[in-house]
Amino acid sequence: MMFAAACLLASCSKSKPARQLDLGAIRLTGDAKLRTDTVGAGTFTDQATFVLVDAKNTAAEGAYVTLGGDLIAATGEALGHLKLQSLWIPAGEVRTFALVDEERKPRPASTSARIVVRGALVPDEPPKARIADLHLFDDHGKAVVQANLVNDADRIGQIMVIASFHDASGQPMTRPFQLVEIDAKQTRPVQFVGPPGSKTGTIFVGDVIY
Numbered sequence: 306m307m308f309a310a311a312c313l314l315a316s317c318s319k320s321k322p323a324r325q326l327d328l329g330a331i332r333l334t335g336d337a338k339l340r341t342d343t344v345g346a347g348t349f350t351d352q353a354t355f356v357l358v359d360a361k362n363t364a365a366e367g368a369y370v371t372l373g374g375d376l377i378a379a380t381g382e383a384l385g386h387l388k389l390q391s392l393w394i395p396a397g398e399v400r401t402f403a404l405v406d407e408e409r410k411p412r413p414a415s416t417s418a419r420i421v422v423r424g425a426l427v428p429d430e431p432p433k434a435r436i437a438d439l440h441l442f443d444d445h446g447k448a449v450v451q452a453n454l455v456n457d458a459d460r461i462g463q464i465m466v467i468a469s470f471h472d473a474s475g476q477p478m479t480r481p482f483q484l485v486e487i488d489a490k491q492t493r494p495v496q497f498v499g500p501p502g503s504k505t506g507t508i509f510v511g512d513v514i515y
Contacts, residue, residue, distance in 0.1 A: 326425035330364035334399060337418045338477050339376070341411045346484075354412040355405040356387060357469075357477035358420050362394040367431055370394045371424040372402050376415035384412045389423060392511060393432050400509055401469035403480045433458035434510045436466075437492075441506055448499040450506040456487045458515055465511035470499035478503055482511065 337358040344353045360370055371391040375383040387404035394400045404420070406412055439452040448470055456462050467482045479500050487493050499506050 324427045326362075326364050326366070326368045326427060328422045328425055330362065331368075331370050331394075331422045331425050332361045332363055333420055333422075334359045334361050335476055337420055339415060339418060341413065344405050344409060351409040352411050353406045353409040354385070354415055355403055356418040356420070357401060357403055357480055358418070359399050359401050359469075359477060360392075360394065360422070361399045362396060362425070364425075365396050366427060367393060367395040368425040368427050370400070370422065371426075372404060372420055373423045374404060374418055374420040376406060376412045377417045377419055378414050379416045383419070384415050385410065387418065387420075391424070391426075392509070395431070401467075401477050401480050432510060432513060433515075434462060434464045434487075434513050436495075436508050436510060439508060443504075444498065446501050448503040448506040449496065450499075450508050451494065451496045452508045454485055454487060454493045454495050454510075456489060456491050459489050460515045461486065461488050463514040465513070466495050466508060467511045468497035468499075468506055468508045470497075470503040470506040472502055473504045475505075 337356045341354045343350050369391050371389055373389040374387045376385045378384050386407040388407045390402050392400045435455050437453045437455050441450050464485045466485050469480045470478045472478050
């Protein structure tokens with residue numbers, strides 16, 4: 306995971322201690338979905354087991370929420386740790402996390418996942434990159450989402466734009482992403498097409514590099 310957002314989160318400024326939400330305000334919604342597939346991009350790809358899981362921020366303010374956990378066998382044994390992932394979740398909203406096996410390995414014996422909320426950091430200000438004008442429509446049994454990526458910063462940025470698609474029961478299906486380079490104070494359209502059977506979808510911002 307890119308580290309640029311981390312400097313925004315906490316330790317880059319020592320003027321005052323970082324403030325955390327009560328972790329009880331972060332609720333895991335639905336069931337965690339285990340998959341084994343290609344992870345990474347370009348030449349940095351592996352076959353690995355990962356978990357798609359939704360988390361809702363029930364607090365009155367946004368936070369960078371960090372999830373982690375373990376892959377669990379039918380016997381209850383922990384087979385592998387999940388790499389920590391942090392996402393910005395505005396107040397009252399839901400984000401889909403993709404938690405990858407820490408060693409980027411397949412874990413075929415895993416039958417479930419134990420997901421833990423590790424942090425919910427409240428920054429001094431919200432991210433400079435955001436999604437606007439989100440539209441969802443059906444294309445012959447596949448959900449399609451379109452939106453505008455807005456860079457409010459005074460610098461060019463490389464923005465990880467993420468979509469998540471859910472089935473009719475509300476369970477996560479896929480979480481594709483694009484790395485978008487965008488000029489300062491600019492807006493760019495983005496679009497994602499979900500898999501067959503997807504009924505809902507959304508787009509949100511992941512890691513940011515300026």
